[in-house]
Amino acid sequence: MNKQIQSGQTILFVGDSITDCDRRDPVHAPLGRGFVRQLRDLFVGRHPDLALHFINRGIGGNTVDDLRSRWQDDVLAHRPDHLVVQVGMNDLNQFLCRPDRAFLAPDGYAEIYDSLLVRTRAAFPELPILLMSSFLISTDTAEASYRARLLQHLPSYINAVRAIATAHGADHLDLHALFQGRLVHDHPDRYCDEPIHPNITGHALIADAVFNHFTRVGQG
Numbered sequence: 001m002n003k004q005i006q007s008g009q010t011i012l013f014v015g016d017s018i019t020d021c022d023r024r025d026p027v028h029a030p031l032g033r034g035f036v037r038q039l040r041d042l043f044v045g046r047h048p049d050l051a052l053h054f055i056n057r058g059i060g061g062n063t064v065d066d067l068r069s070r071w072q073d074d075v076l077a078h079r080p081d082h083l084v085v086q087v088g089m090n091d092l093n094q095f096l097c098r099p100d101r102a103f104l105a106p107d108g109y110a111e112i113y114d115s116l117l118v119r120t121r122a123a124f125p126e127l128p129i130l131l132m133s134s135f136l137i138s139t140d141t142a143e144a145s146y147r148a149r150l151l152q153h154l155p156s157y158i159n160a161v162r163a164i165a166t167a168h169g170a171d172h173l174d175l176h177a178l179f180q181g182r183l184v185h186d187h188p189d190r191y192c193d194e195p196i197h198p199n200i201t202g203h204a205l206i207a208d209a210v211f212n213h214f215t216r217v218g219q220g
Helices: 035-045 064-074 091-098 105-121 147-166 175-183 200-214
Strands: 010-015 051-059 082-086 128-131 170-171 192-194
Touching: 035 175, 035 200, 051 082, 064 105, 064 128, 091 147, 128 200, 147 170, 170 200, 175 200, 192 200
Parallel strands: 010 051, 010 082, 082 128, 128 170
Antiparallel strands: none
């Protein structure tokens, strides 16, 4: 078992709709119906001895600039023991529609994202942080396809997150590579109804990857 994960600790998740996943709907509150809840269930089922507290602060439609506006209240004020961040697809999508908005471009995205890690490290120097990449569950390369345009530009955002993780001593989980690896053998429909938002199987894949990360880091 990962020595970093201890009973009574709090894991906070922040991001966009992938994290949100209806967590503000009374039926699915407070964790939503996606990977955060599934991860909680994995820990309960496999490690019932751990009394972990899970907090979901995802908001659908958010960009990294939106996260900057609520970082103090929704992240730092909770003083989490572990932090998981996943954001970027809204930045990319809006940038393709509004290329004049520089803060949505890869460089602007990276600058804002980096500032969040600077603030976090200043407040909690030893906080374990996991940064998860954005992803698109598609292999569409057709000319003039909007999905192909997303796939073309997505690596710039993924590479930015990887570099920020390295710079601030955080871990990085490449969810795009995870899904693309599955699409070598599977049709996208297995994991989503449309390429941006996973279905229950897609969320299970994310939950399993995060669980494996938490239980692998620190072994040995």
